[in-house]
Amino acid sequence: MARSWMEYRTPAWVQWCPGCGNFGILAAIQRAISELDIEPKKLTVVSGIGCSGRSCYYIKGSNMHVLHGRAIPVATGIKLANPSQTVIALGGDGDMLGIGVEHFVSVGRRNIDITVIVHDNAVYGLTKGQAGPTLPAWIQTKALPGPNLHDNINPVLLAFASGYTFIARGYAYHVEQTKELIKQAIEHKGTSLVQILQPCPTYNNIMTKQWYEERIYYLNEEEPDWDPVVSTHDEYIAKMPRILMKLVEWGDKIPLGVLYRNIAKDTFEERLSKIILNYYEYPPGRRPIEVEGKPLIDPWTVFKEKVVETQKI
């Protein structure tokens, strides 16, 4: 019997503005983990800085609130130290694709088994509405002194180029559908991205609820034969053109759902276990480091290549 999603709430006051998309994302995460029946202590939410960063105080887990842009490397360290933990790294578009974009890219190269959730509202909310990295050029949201001169980054295409093996896009006000995407992302073995489009009723007066809802559509509804799962190289080659078309589709129509999933690639943890053979049994966070307060190794044995036996002359 799965736990109720209510069990994943905490006593903290949820401090977001009324109507904020973060509420929907929070509910979707809580429902996803409750349906997956993950024990709170076995869940770790690592969050960056910004409005969405507060999520780690609202989801019952073994959590960590870190620095602006740095949720992904912390989540990586936690996962590698304790691979049995379910780890989610979340942050806004500014956090993940602005200040922390190097980690957003590099985690894909490792295919660490964590879930990255980007709360994408195209503005910096907590610092009062500056342009985020996903805000298209020439848009002037209400807090901007002039139009945005930067082009917008495409998070799903960047994730694809970086090696993510699960890429999905959801919409914050659609809790049920977003919950399903998050569940699949958590269950996927490897680095997963869920980009969640999120109106910011306070600062983004252009990309509003209405703006999004005129454009979004679910791939599995409009294109019933949509199948983004790749398990072999041949399948990759065959499906790639259509997947790429969907990854770049943005404007009048914005596709939602699972955009890409590759089940052929091994995770970083699996790669490690080919070198450290008992890695899963003795991970860094859960292995002995001493016996009766004494070291486990003798440098003269382990590093014997540095030892010169002088009697051999």
Place this chain on the structure above:
Amino acid sequence: MKEPDILFLIGGPQGGGIESAGQIALKTLVLKGYSVLGTRDYKSNIMGAHSYYTIRARFSRPGAIRFPVDAVVALDAESILTHFTDVKPGGLFVYDSGVLKTKIDSIQPMEKALKDRLKELFASKGLPPITESAIKIAEENGVKLVPLPLRELVRKLAEKTGASLTSVSKAVNTMGLTAMMYLMGVEPRCVEKGIALHFAAKKKVVNINVEAARLAVEYVESNFGGPRETLPDGPHRGKKVMLATGNDLVAMGKLAGGLTFQSYYPITPASDEAIYMERFRYYELSNDAREKLGVPKLGTVIVQTEDELSAIMMALGAAAAGARASTSTSGPGFALMNEAISLAIMAEIPVVLTIWMRGGPSTGLPTKEGQQDLLHAMFSGHGDNPKIVLASGDHVEAFYDAIKALNWAEKYQTPVVHLLDKYLASTTTSLYPDEIDSSKATIERGVRVDDPSEDYKRYAITENGISPFAPIGAKDMILTGLEHTEEGFPTEDPVIRDEMMAKRRRKFETIAREIPPEEKVVLHGDPDAKITLVSWGSTKPIILEALKLLEEKGVKANFLQIRVFYPFPVKEVLDVLTRAETVINIEQNDLLQAAFLIRGFTGFTIKHHIKKLNGRALWDTEVVQAVLEILETGKEEVVVKGGA
């Protein structure tokens, strides 16, 4: 008989086998029973720039290298021109006789400033601006010249071994080295053993180099005669000896110290530590541990990250999840880690930052010596930022400090900055089993709860300021960089803020109280001496040598080595400094950073300073000269400038 004390250097282009020659020389001398010290000077370059390896050997461990040396091997024109004045009168200058006509201006990698100085010198003596002029001056200085026709010897080597000219031409390093060692009285068979040991499994390479050594000996013998006498064997024959750099020893210390996670981004001179560790990341346990734990091997996860921000943050994540974690970098990388240090302090996460200092500011002298990051370490992180800062003085300290830093980090749930430098990183020495003995080390983790109860609070307010540590995954909890309640929820409440600031301060009072005084400072030499030298870091063995030399000159001094800078050992430092009549501070930075801290923490102003800024290793002899100068003239500051 006077104890032999030999000192030589071998110079050549980077990528030209200088490192190999140095290693062969070290191994040869260790096989002969000597204690050795060898340091590598190189430029930020892969191939072509001048580099050299300086080696000193005697019965007791040499603490310093210095110029002039007893012998130089110069494998190319730039080496001849760089080192022709670095040999003592009566010393040996072994060089390639085929490059004498090389014009100074035709040597592309050579620094213009050096070329200009040489041209001026040669012109003042009426000599042309060519390599031969350097040889003439060396000869005038009473240096014994040993020209080797390297090109001809290489041709002979190819004939003798049947190998191609290109494949044997690399062996010029062995030829030069062997010629010099032979004339210094090292038996050729010892050099051959050194070669065999160095190239180990590579039979063909061993064969070529052994033949190269024989050709060199033959040539030297028939043209210059044999050595005056054979160098006697040293006292360490028959012992097990470890030849390791500071980088190696920190890697060994960390693995012995139970490190389970290390992340790093490549940077000189730090990466060799992580790279070395990575080679041994799945290691055999000792018999006792294997039996008691029922597992033969365990591993340490080592990750090369995308940048230093990721390196420190990954280590923090791993540490929060229970790993014994560290990262390793140099000044520039450390600068990028500053924000994370502040997080580690606030969120109370144990982590060790191993900082291998090099010459700054900025990219500065990336492959050269410097001790310019002490203040950086002390004040790293924004906000009030207490942490532990310790500095290792030599190879043995580096090994045990690596373990100690890990212990302190976990026991006190705080970042520990372990300061080392380029000199230690790339200096090799011989070590004996009783010096590097992991059974002498203790592993302490502090108060850890692996199975916390329902009412566990991550930031419980305690009397000693230390909250019991439970790893992520053991219970629901929150770690955070925001000011927080005992449970980890953010708060801006004024009362809780004061309580939490006080709790963290109490933790540092606990640290200051619990670290034994003898681990904070060490007073070397006669405690009643009237002169006290103060220093820190890798200058330790150099200053210890200088103390002996000063004593020979009738000057009695002691040496206060500061090991822990944070929490600052106020009483221990003041006790020593107020007893001395003259205090002289020695540092390899311009701001006199340790003296600044001493003044700030104790109010004691040191009046005399010796500093070295040119990126070269400090010499014992120049310390002695500078001390004598200060004693004679009362000078406030002497900048020493040795090195090529």
